[in-house]
Amino acid sequence: MDQVHHRALDALQSFIALADSGSASSPRYAANIITNATSSPHTYVFAELLERPAIQALRSPDTPAELQGYLTLLEIFAWGTWQDYQNTPNLPPLSDEQTRKLRLLTLLSLSSTIKPLTYDSLMTALSLSAPSELESLVTAAIYSSLITARLSPATTPPTVNVTSVAPLRDVKPASLPSMISTLSAWESRCGSVISDIEAEIAKIRADSAQRRSKENARAVALDKTLEKWIAQSGEQGQGGSQGSQGGLGSKKMGWKPRDLGAAIRERGFFGGGSNKREFDDDGYFEEGPNDFDPHGSGMDIDEGAGARSGTRHSKRFLGKKT
Structure with a gap:
């Protein structure tokens, strides 16, 4: 879908170059640029062309009345729909290529906003009289990589199942404040979620450090207890066996708890020594x-x-x- 957007931008560059040329000072010349750009089979975005001074000059009161509607027509192709064209008076008539192009652009907008897309709703929005005309238009949109969709004429009601839409509609300037507000609210929610995650991570780390500290203290206490018990057992062995080479306590002070099993097997603590x-x-x-x-x-x-x-x-x- 991104490649389709790049191709549409490339297709518009030739019309932008014409609008920036010195010949574009004539209102009729600017109107012809708009007509050719909206009729081209590869142009689907028009915001850059709208920004050109020669095109904006059509808003001037000095522009002939029959040419003043071309700027509004270009705006409808940029972000409007077929219904907008039908409801706006004093617009220039559309050729067959322009009619097909505007219906395809309207299909893009409807595919992003209406679920499910039934045959009846699409035919009403696009002023089509037969399902075959709608199916032909949807098929053309699919082969042009404008949408990814599947026709389901046998369902009740018949529908068009759209799974993806190419980003080929320009943003209407009046919708920018609401978009900024929505994005700001989303940013605020993301910041709150990130703060909660960081607080949870800090809590987990603190709990882990406290748990390790308790485990280390418990291990140290266990080591001291076992060493003390080994020393006491060695002293008792010295008192019961005077001829031995020294008790366990005098020889094994400083043992680690892992040596306890070996000491027990070596000296026979349980049972008062070897028999x-x-x-x-x-x-x-x-x-x-x-x-x-x-x-x-x-x-x-x-x-x-x-x-x-x-x-x-x-x-x-x-x-x-x-």
């Missing part, structure tokens, strides 16, 4: 040097395998051979 004696590579048990085995074999051997049941026999630890 099996530990020894080092030199053959000594952790309880002291009295259980040293000079053989250093690193094995536990039951003495008296055939002893009475119910009696626990002592074990002898065979150390490494030296």
Whole structure:
């Protein structure tokens, strides 16, 4: 649709050049420019031509009466409709090309304002007497890329379903204040919506920061509690096992909570420590040097395998051979 608008602007440039030439000082010459511009099959916008001094000179009281209506005719082609032409007196008669062009421009305006577009409403607005004439006009508009539409003559009532309209109508100067008012109101609403969105974003960020602060404080408190519990457990282990190499608290101060599971598996917190004696590579048990085995074999051997049941026999630890 934008390409159609550019083509219409390009088609108007030759008529603008004629209006800016020195020959356009004659009112009749300006009227001929208007007639040719409105009859051309490729011109659909006329605002730039309307602004030319030679065209505006037709408003002068010195303009002959039979030529004064050409400026009004050009304004109708720019932003008016077929009904405006029918209701305005003292306008020049239209050729077949101008009649078809004005009906096509009116179809553009009606397609943007009336929903649904029934055959009856369009035929009345365009002064058409038969559905075939309307269908021919709509088909021409579709092939000229003025509208995107589909004819539905079999529906009740028959309609023309328009999905898009080319931006080929000029803006009437009298409608500018209302358009500015509408755009200003829309801008105000957009500003209010943006302010609400920014306030909501700020609230979400504040809530997120507060939530992170609480989580960090909770994690710090948990770390301190676990470290204190580990230290207390180590002190209790020192009091119950004097021959050990030091309690958990004296060796593991400064542990992080992630080391708690490993500490529990290593030291056997639950159950008061391991129920099996530990020894080092030199053959000594952790309880002291009295259980040293000079053989250093690193094995536990039951003495008296055939002893009475119910009696626990002592074990002898065979150390490494030296």
